[in-house]
Amino acid sequence: MKLRQYASIFLVGPMASGKTTLGKLLAKRLGLQFLDTDHEIEKTTGVSVRLIFEVEGEPAFRDRESKTLETLSHQPGLVLATGGGAVLRLENRQALATRGLVIYLKPDIETQLKRTADDRKRPLLQNVDRRAFFQELQRTRDPLYQEVADVTVSVDNRPGKKMIEAVLARLQRQEWITAE
Ligand code: S3P
Numbered sequence: 319m320k321l322r323q324y325a326s327i328f329l330v331g332p333m334a335s336g337k338t339t340l341g342k343l344l345a346k347r348l349g350l351q352f353l354d355t356d357h358e359i360e361k362t363t364g365v366s367v368r369l370i371f372e373v374e375g376e377p378a379f380r381d382r383e384s385k386t387l388e389t390l391s392h393q394p395g396l397v398l399a400t401g402g403g404a405v406l407r408l409e410n411r412q413a414l415a416t417r418g419l420v421i422y423l424k425p426d427i428e429t430q431l432k433r434t435a436d437d438r439k440r441p442l443l444q445n446v447d448r449r450a451f452f453q454e455l456q457r458t459r460d461p462l463y464q465e466v467a468d469v470t471v472s473v474d475n476r477p478g479k480k481m482i483e484a485v486l487a488r489l490q491r492q493e494w495i496t497a498e
Pocket of ligand 1: 331332333334337367400401402403404
């Protein structure tokens with residue numbers, strides 16, 4: 319299978335929408351390289367996203383995120399997973415919307431809750447009422463994901479291998495990818 323029109327795919331969506339799992343599977347099927355902005359930030363700084371939030375604060379993390387996105391969004395041949403908050407800044411939304419095929423993975427809240435039940439790593443999820451928090455994030459960020467997305471795919475708790483078939487079928491139907 320081959321990607322048409324764009325040189326790379328960008329995955330957007332909230333925490334626990336399956337950007338990493340589905341991104342890796344998608345990259346494999348399309349012969350592209352998988353990268354993740356959070357992981358790239360952790361590689362260059364040598365510390366976790368959680369520690370960056372703790373020591374430098376969220377705005378400094380967002381600066382690092384924008385810089386990483388600015389660089390990687392120019393790189394061809396990628397499936398790039400972005401952090402859930404990457405769409406907050408206009409400059410990021412413009413980079414995403416103009417430089418690649420943007421897929422919005424839209425999970426239901428039950429799926430997000432299930433997948434993050436044991437999460438101790440994501441800074442924004444610690445010490446909050448997760449259900450209310452996910453609802454609030456959906457309310458404020460869904461329009462931003464929609465704004466940049468070429469394709470929106472609903473995601474539920476199906477295993478990645480099943481979900482990826484639904485994603486690929488959708489991309490093929492809309493002719494973003496070709497069969498050969
Ligand atoms: C964030 C999502 C995280 C990470 C950071 C902030 C957010 O990425 O970038 O903790 O604001 O939603 P994932 O969506 O990969 O969990």
